[in-house]
Amino acid sequence: MKIPPSAAIHLLHRCVHASLASHSTQLAGYPYATPIPCVPDARHRPTLCLSALAEHSKNLQADPRCSVALLDPAAASSQSGARLTLLGDMEAFQPTPLELARHLRYQPEAENWLQLDFAFYRLRPQRLRYIEGFGRMGWLEAEQWLDGATLEPEQEAELLAQGAALPADVRLLGVDCHGIDYEIAAERRRLAFPDALTAAELSARWQELCAALA
Structure with missing residues (x-):
């Protein structure tokens, strides 16, 4: 089945945890799975803030190959909800000031972690498996995921700097060509666009889009 990348992108952006x-470096050949907080970057790659003492950090330093699995947070069960598995290579990286600001909007508590031994990692996807329900599933290649419409960090910062009349209790997290991520009462939400918007279209419709956040 042909899977639209936007469906998987929206799922990634709705998820707080993965x-x-x-x-495993302790038991060769065995996978080591652990729950983690997850933040999408501007190109929809999972970014993580990990402690150097954590087992998964040691594992990734020895072998960067890994997978990140996500389940729709609104799912009644793991079988009925949409889910996504990204397979790829985890890379340590030093975020730019705009990348850091974006990450901290999604995960403010990471600011304190960075005073300790935490560092940033980013998944470079090779393939993705998306399952939306019975008979609705398929693989996505890395180029389908990474080569689509992208809003650069500078363009996102310009939009956020415009200001907008937001509904009560709304906190903006991030914006991309496919949607807007925001919080209401600490609950992650996403306004998904029917079709991808360019930076110019987002700028022209910014006030209208922000007014629709609820």
């Missing part, structure tokens, strides 16, 4: 499976 499961990371790395190759």
Whole structure:
């Protein structure tokens, strides 16, 4: 089945947590899975803030191959809900100031972690498996995921700097060509666009889009 990348992108952006499976250094050949907080970057790659003492960090330093699995947070069960598994290579990276600001909007508590031994990692996807329900599933290649419409960090910052009349209790997290991520009462939500919007279209419709957040 042909899977639209946007469906999987929206799922990634709705998820606060994921499961990371790395190759165990303690028991060779066995996967080591652990729950983690997860933040999408501007190109829809999972970014993680990990402690150097954590087993998964040691595993990734020895072998960067891993997978990140996500389940729709609104799912009644793991069988009925949409789910996504990204297979790829985890890379340590130093975020730019705009990348850091974006990550901290999604995960403010990470600011304190960075005073300790935590560092940033980003998954470079190779393939993705998306399952929306019975008979609705398929694989996505890395180029389908990474080569689509992208809003650069500078363009996102310009939009957020415009300001907008937001509904009560709404906190903006991030914006991309496919939707807007926001919080209401600490609950992650996403306004998904029917079709991808360019930076110019987002700028022209910014006030209208922000007014629709609820």
